[in-house]
Amino acid sequence: MNQTLRHLRDFLVSLKLTVVLLALSLVLIFAATLDQVNLGVWAVQAKYFRSLFVFWRAGSVMIPVFPGGYLIGGLLFFNLIAAHVYRFKFSWRKSGIWLTHAGLILLLAGEFFSGLLQQEYQMGLSPGETKNYAESYRKNELAIIDTTDPKFDDVVAIPEPRLEHKNEIQNPKLPFRVVPRLYYPNAVLSLRSGAPSDLPQLATKGVGPQLVVTPVAVTYKQDERNWPAAFVELIGPDGSLGTWLVSAQLAASQTFECAGHSFRLGLRWTRAYEPFSLTLLKVQHDVYPGTDIPKNFSSRVRIGTPDHRGDREVLIYMNNPLRYSGLTFYQYQMNSENDTSVLQVVHNPSWLLPYISCALIVLGLLIQFGIHLTGFARKRRAAVPVVVVKP
């Protein structure tokens, strides 16, 4: 075997590598747990676990300081597989260990696929309201909507990071270029008349000139969300069309005309459209008698499909989600005052993997301990003679 390949094999099958990786993962989990106080659970997951490296910001430079969850988990994954292929020989006596490790490998793969593929959205509905889209509660997008067609809206959705990095956007569906000028990850809007400010106010069109934008600290609290704002200039073939203030608080409410087309634009929560719709028929908010303590939330919804063949009514309540079209709809929040219901919408093609892997691990351990137990019992029976004492 080639010398280099042999070294690579020895590296991957090394049990020392396993120990080093487990130690690194301990440190990573410890650091992430401490940092959760500052960043909250979502940001910690992204920074420490769903990344190849943990970066520290030194001014404008990002320095990798520690291996992230994907790197440690990925190496552990290949280490486990390589060690099994190279080192372990299959025998029935070790079948439990094999099963347990297979479960562990599947668990690592499941988390990897969840991190890559899982998407979480929310769908807020009032009674009678129908929606065919869910909205992210952490990500935003700049939506530029061509509303010229009386039946359809043509949407160009620009993700928030493109605004943050001030990437100029040229899209074949837009008769202008979009040039982000200024971006705030979290900002407060006030009326200009009541709050003059020295901060740069670039807007020349839309409602922007009436408003003052004041950046505020980014929040990482789980029950709060950031309200990003940006100034974007639209530049057509004949020059600038103006600069608009867009903010998650303004949604897509501002309109303008260009090249004979009517447009709406605004920053909104990133939307995921589905080929079916949900209509909220009824909400139920039960509390324990004599208290305000919630007992059960439930939403009766109707699934509407384009050909109406799959239309049906479903009751979604706590711990009884609706699984439909690869999505899971959980009862998430309920506002009893105005009867609005919020469903959490999760898309995770690998949702079964953790269950299968846990079952494999349990089965493997049962088999392994069972083999040992029967062997031990057999040995004990053979070693100790039975003495019957008569009275």
Place this chain on the structure above:
Amino acid sequence: MHFRFVPLLLAVLLASAGCRDAKVTSYRVPKEKPDPLPPILTGDAPMSGAGGADMASTAVPTASGNDLTWDAPATWKAQPLSAMRKGSFTVTGSDGAAADLSITAFPGDVGGLLANVNRWRGQVQLPPIGDSELATATTQLESRGLTFVVVDVANSPSPKTDRILGAIVPFEGATWFFKLKGPDALVEQQKSAFMTFLQTVKPAAPERATR
């Protein structure tokens, strides 16, 4: 142990770590109702805050938990409440000048103390301050279990310049704002009444004594 591959592996992974980029998408959907303009264009409330039940809504979420109560001086004229205001008074001086006292509450910390102090400073044309100056720019008032951060900001000593005398108090996960805004001379004249008023602020009695 053969760790000679580690630098190569790290270099490859590091290079690929920065490759993920969000894509611009375009699609066609059935006609939708345009989003309405939010109430900020008719009100004066801050717009930051925690997401309410309807995350897509552009309405400003106001705090909906337990309330605070207060005893206002008899000379302050109560005004009708709006969607944003928990309390509203007009304070009139002997020379006919008027100041506006608003009481608002929003969920969460509404961007934090510094952002709100700077928001008020911006409203009287003062530059924002940093974290280090916050302690000297504000005073604290403890009363009835509440801790008020009192802010007194005016741009210049001219008697007709707008001045804001305000207090920010966190209460049960929400932030309450008591803001007296008016001509410098009138606010100065009402300062002791405002501070006494703050000391009357207390949590409202719960609707149900026991559960």
